[in-house]
Amino acid sequence: MAKTILHMLTPLAHMSPFDVNMAADAGFDVVATYTNVSLAEVAGLTQDAMFSRAPRDATRTGLFIAGKDAFLALDMLDAAAKSLLKPFEISLFADPAGSFTTAAAMLAVVEKTYAARFGKTLAGARIAIFGATGVVGTAAGVIGALEGAEVTFVGHDGIARVTRLAQEVKRRFGVEIGVADGATAQARGVVLAVNEIALCAAKAGVRVLDAAQIDAASELKIAADVNAVPPLGVEGVELHANGEPLGRHGAVGIGALAIGNVKYRTESGLFKQMTESGKPLKLDFRHAFALARTLA
Ligand SMILES: NC(=O)c1ccc[n+]([C@@H]2O[C@H](COP(=O)([O-])OP(=O)(O)OC[C@H]3O[C@@H](n4cnc5c(N)ncnc54)[C@H](OP(=O)(O)O)[C@@H]3O)[C@@H](O)[C@H]2O)c1
Incomplete structure (x- = not known):
């Protein structure tokens, strides 16, 4: 052969x-x-x-x-x-910078946890994306919005860049994504107050959310973080966290290695699909999410 x-x-x-x-x-x-x-x-x-x-x-x-x-x-x-x-x-x-498979894994683990712990689906969920201008954050936002979530891109330097990003997402995928300022701790607290899911896809080694912000977020159900380099993106969400309690309002945390485990198998699985398929494939973040859902 x-x-x-x-x-x-x-x-x-x-x-x-x-x-x-x-x-x-x-x-x-x-x-x-x-x-x-x-x-x-x-x-x-x-x-x-x-x-x-x-x-x-x-x-x-x-x-x-x-x-x-x-x-x-x-x-x-x-x-x-x-x-x-x-x-x-x-x-x-x-799969640029592993972002499609990472974002897919993040959404798949969050989706599974949201259903198991809170009986809810991604459709209609209010999701804030920190690190939205990165490849992982952008892909996570698109996957979430295509699933019917109310996604907000949070800009770490104001709303100008995330506004342009949301416009480009609308042009390409036909989905609306909101924007919010996350330049200060206070602004990030305002974002957390109205969202049920916080996805942290910021640069490696950058802490985005601290324990006081998490404790104050009464609507928050899940905080997920893909940053595996200390300090981790969300204080209180450890690397292996996979539904551990977080904060004072019944939220749970999902850490970078819990997501990384699904990411690894998703990327590997898509490569295997390529080697084994009798038909030509064209694989992007949508296929990554479909596979990650079966692996989460
Ligand atoms: N767990 C896994 O399996 C896995 C796999 C792949 C990647 N990752 C991790 O996923 C994360 C995102 O990856 P990426 O490639 O998209 O990363 P990236 O290109 O480094 O950017 C991530 C985001 O962080 C923002 N950022 C930069 N400095 C910041 C600061 N001081 N405060 C807040 N935000 C800041 C960036 O904004 P700018 O646009 O201004 O740069 C961007 O929006 C990284 O932590 C990476 O290590 C995890």
Whole structure:
């Protein structure tokens, strides 16, 4: 049988070693990396990978899109998909900075906990996203909004950038996302007071919410954090927390390693789908969320 080959493209100077390891461990025989790739170069590289193999081996060829920009990765994914020609169609997967699989895992664990502890679904849930301008936060917001949640992007430097981000999300996905200022501890407290779920996707090593803010948040049901580097993003939510009590109003916490466990299996699972599928796949955060829900 022909070898499974994964071509890994990034617009950045380096391909993520994390993703290379994940792809190899998931079963790809050959992994090749391409750096500093522009959007305009994606179609040519895709066709170069595609035409060199017999049609029967097309699905044993994969293209992975990395980087640090969710929208650019989706544009690259679309450019690759548009350049495919029957019967040579190969499989495609975008997961920039691991963000799609991380956001998917975060929402899947939160969804499971929200149902089990509070009997509620994501539809209609009020979700505040801290670190919204990062790839993980943006993807988490889009997944939540597509599930019918009332999502708010919280800006750590005011509302200007998160407003532009919400407009771009509306243009691309047709969902409304609110915005709020989170530049000061007081402003973050105001946000927490009206939200049931706080998703913390801020930069590694940055504490966003402290214990006093959590204690004051009477509406809060779940605080989830993906930052695994001390100080953790939410005071009182430890790395392995998976529904542990939090604060004075019956909330629970979900920590970075509880989410990371599902993230790891989601990314690995999507790579495995690529190596095993008889049909060409085009995988993004939606497929990541669908798989993460089965793993959470
Ligand atoms: N647990 C897991 O499995 C897993 C997997 C992948 C990533 N992660 C973690 O997920 C988090 C988000 O990843 P990412 O790639 O999206 O990170 P990122 O690019 O570093 O950005 C995260 C967000 O944090 C914001 N930020 C920067 N400095 C801040 C500050 N002083 N106060 C508050 N917010 C600040 C950024 O704003 P700007 O736009 O201004 O930069 C951005 O909105 C990181 O902690 C990362 O380590 C976890």
